Amino acid sequence: xxxxxxxxDIKTYEAGKPIExxxxxxxxxxxxxxxxxxxxxxxxxxxxxxxxxxxxxQKMALYPDDSMFELKSALAKKFxxxxxxxxxxxxxxxxxxxxxxxxxxxxxxxxxxxxxxxxYEIYAKHIGASVVRTxxxxxxxxEFYELYKAEKPDIIFLCTPNNPTGDAIDAQEMMEFIAxxxxxxxxxxxxxxxxxxxxxxxxxxxxxxxxxEKFENVIYLGTFSKAYGLGGxxxxxxxxxxxxxxxxxxxxxxxxxxTLTLKAATVALEDEAFVNNCIASNFTEMKRYEEFAKEQKIxxxxxxxxxxxxxxxxxxxxxxxxxALLRKGMIVRNLTGYGLNxxxxxxxxxxxxxxxxxxxxxxx
Ligand SMILES: *Cc1c(COP(=O)(O)O)cnc(C)c1O
Numbered sequence: 001x002x003x004x005x006x007x008x009d010i011k012t013y014e015a016g017k018p019i020e021x022x023x024x025x026x027x028x029x030x031x032x033x034x035x036x037x038x039x040x041x042x043x044x045x046x047x048x049x050x051x052x053x054x055x056x057x058q059k060m061a062l063y064p065d066d067s068m069f070e071l072k073s074a075l076a077k078k079f080x081x082x083x084x085x086x087x088x089x090x091x092x093x094x095x096x097x098x099x100x101x102x103x104x105x106x107x108x109x110x111x112x113x114x115x116x117x118x119x120y121e122i123y124a125k126h127i128g129a130s131v132v133r134t135x136x137x138x139x140x141x142x143e144f145y146e147l148y149k150a151e152k153p154d155i156i157f158l159c160t161p162n163n164p165t166g167d168a169i170d171a172q173e174m175m176e177f178i179a180x181x182x183x184x185x186x187x188x189x190x191x192x193x194x195x196x197x198x199x200x201x202x203x204x205x206x207x208x209x210x211x212x213e214k215f216e217n218v219i220y221l222g223t224f225s226k227a228y229g230l231g232g233x234x235x236x237x238x239x240x241x242x243x244x245x246x247x248x249x250x251x252x253x254x255x256x257x258x259t260l261t262l263k264a265a266t267v268a269l270e271d272e273a274f275v276n277n278c279i280a281s282n283f284t285e286m287k288r289y290e291e292f293a294k295e296q297k298i299x300x301x302x303x304x305x306x307x308x309x310x311x312x313x314x315x316x317x318x319x320x321x322x323x324a325l326l327r328k329g330m331i332v333r334n335l336t337g338y339g340l341n342x343x344x345x346x347x348x349x350x351x352x353x354x355x356x357x358x359x360x361x362x363x364x
Contacts, residue, residue, distance in 0.1 A: 007126070010126075011122075013119060016035065016333060019033045019035055026329070034331065034355055036330070036331060036332050036345045037332055037346065039163070039193075039306055040226070041228070041229030041278055042347070042349045043229065043349065045228060045264070046268050046274040048268075049271075052264070053267075056259060062259070064257060064259040065259075066254055066255055068088050068257060069083075070263075071257075071262050071265050071266045074265075074266050074270070075088075075269070078269060084242040085212060085239050087240075087248050088235065089238065089256065090236075090257060091234045091236045092221040092238070093236065094256065095219075095248070096119055096120065096123055096190075097123050097126075099188060099238070102251060103247075104127055104129045104154045105128070106128035106129060107129075108129040108155070109152070110130070110131050110155045110156075111151060111156045113133065113134050113136075114134050114137060120157045120159075129154070132147055138162070139158060139162060139167070141174065141177040144156065148180075148185070152185070153185060154186065155185070155187075156181065156188065158188065158190065159190040160189065160190070160191065160194070160204070160206065161194070161204070161303070163193070164335055164338060164344045166303030166307060166344075167303070167304065168197045168201070168304040169204070171203060174206065178218060179215075181217065186217055186218075186219065189218060189219070191206060192222070192226055193227075195226070196227060196283075196304055197305070201304065212240060218240065219240035220238070220240065222237050228265070228275060229268070229275075229278070233261040233264050234257075235261045235262075235264075279306075281349075286303065286308060288357070289308045292360075298311065298316075306346060308347060309342050309343070309344050309345075317341065318336050318342055321363060322334035322343050325360065325363065330355065332344065332345045332356075333345070
């Protein structure tokens with residue numbers, strides 16, 4: 001059977017291995033398994049979310065509120081924007097998909113960093129658009145500008161902080177770059193880890209409101225999957241000018257967010273103290289990773305997120321190490337597929353991190 005030719009050279013996105021799979025494949029007890037592979041919040045979500053979600057379980061027979069009024073206005077309020085500036089997706093992943101279909105076609109070029117979030121390329125390929133990448137591992141705004149001038153892309157993805165490397169773009173430099181981009185090019189600022197960057201270093205902190213007020217060709221993406229601890233709920237958002245949001249709405253399937261998810265996200269947003277505490281613990285624990293890397297003579301990329309990227313030396317092999325860790329019930333991300341001899345490890349709870357250090361030391 002023949003399928004859509006555009007899909008032929010897509011490498012299926014490989015998600016972090018679920019705990020259930022390690023139980024099945026290696027016969028390890030679920031309680032013995034530590035998953036530090038998908039940048040989830042190791043402390044879970046606000047306890048208030050759990051209480052509220054339990055309360056609305058009896059409403060399951062009804063379709064969700066498709067206007068998403070409650071969550072939309074909570075987001076608008078948080079960012080000092082209007083409801084018309086917000087679109088909600090089943091993960092910010094879905095918003096990326098809307099953006100691609102709304103703005104690009106098979107003649108388009110999509111500009112992105114050499115190493116960055118894999119879904120940008122996968123969605124670009126869905127529509128047959130071509131991908132243009134910079135050479136530097138970290139976002140270099142001069143290089144982005146040169147490629148922008150040479151290639152005239154329809155969409156530019158800026159992932160800050162960047163997944164899977166953890167580095168972040170200087171906010172001022174980014175604003176100066178966007179100011180030089182013509183309004184016919186859409187700039188996507190993916191802030192999946194922005195809560196962490198804003199906590200660590202104000203100079204990396206990007207304000208969606210400022211972006212949207214200054215520029216008519218920018219969309220900012222956020223998610224509840226990381227700092228808010230709701231990866232299992234699948235919810236993210238896009239913030240932009242009303243006319244752009246309106247175009248994306250044409251692609252949104254009705255009821256793309258469940259009643260449970262809408263409630264969970266709304267309540268999670270209210271509990272700022274919970275999220276701030278998790279972020280503070282994240283950076284306390286991250287220091288231990290920095291010390292561990294130093295002891296082991298492994299390079300670590302300075303991270304503005306809830307994960308660290310350990311760049312192994314020539315005598316070490318990322319695939320071997322991550323496989324060996326997996327057999328011991330420790331799930332991390334092997335970055336060999338991104339062209340790096342590196343592993344990405346989500347910063348876990350103190351106990352989870354201790355276990356990672358002990359196992360890794362033993363294996364190296
Ligand atoms: C996790 C992540 C997302 C989206 O996650 P969803 O769970 O789909 O909201 C988007 N961009 C980056 C860079 C991410 O790491």
